[in-house]
Each structure stands twice: as C-alpha cells, then as structure tokens.
Amino acid sequence: MGADGEKLQIVFVSVDPEIDTPASVGAYVDLFRASMIGLTGTPAQVAAIADAYRVVTRRCRSPGGYNVDHSTAVFLVDSAGRYVDSISPLDNDDAALAKLRRLIAK
Secondary structure, rough: HHHHHHHOEEEOOOOOOOOHHEEEEHHHOOOOOOEEEEEEEHHHHHHHHHHHHHOOOEEEEEEEEEEEEEEEOEEEEEOOOOOEEEOOOOHHHHHHHHHHHHHHHH
C-alpha cells in the first residue's frame, strides 16, 4: 500500500487472556515489524470485545494442553471506532486491498 499503509493502525487482540500476558502479546506483535498495538485483558474484557464483533472462540483440548479456535476475519474500523467492513480469509488480495483503500478514503 506504500505510504497509504502508514494511515492504518493495526490492533491485535488476544483471544486467550489466561495464557497471553501483556508482555507475550507485545513480543508477538513486535515480530511483525509493523506499527501494531497488541491488546489483552481479563477474561471478561476479552469476552466483551469478542461479543461486540461476533468473534467465535472455542477452547479445544490438545496434547499437552489446549488450543483456542477462533474466527479469522480482520475487522476494519474507522477513526471514530465504527465498524466499516471486514476482510475474510476468502477475500483475494485485490478484494482485501480495495476494502483497505475504501477505509483510508473515509
């Protein structure tokens, strides 16, 4: 997206607050080398944001512990905090880019 990409603020929200601490979420987002904010909170806070965006999460047993299955959309929110659109894993690159450009143009 070139310089237009600088207009975006990426926010990653953990859906596993029992394991993901602020430090571990911060270390994770640092791996992307992008301007990204990592968030976590109490189980109630994470559940509230998941409910607000209709994110489905499910804790599944796995060898040695558990995994958390979850929705995989990217939510696009404008500078006033209003939901605008989402990018689905089914969107191709051109469709995703078009959605991002529309968000920036708002």
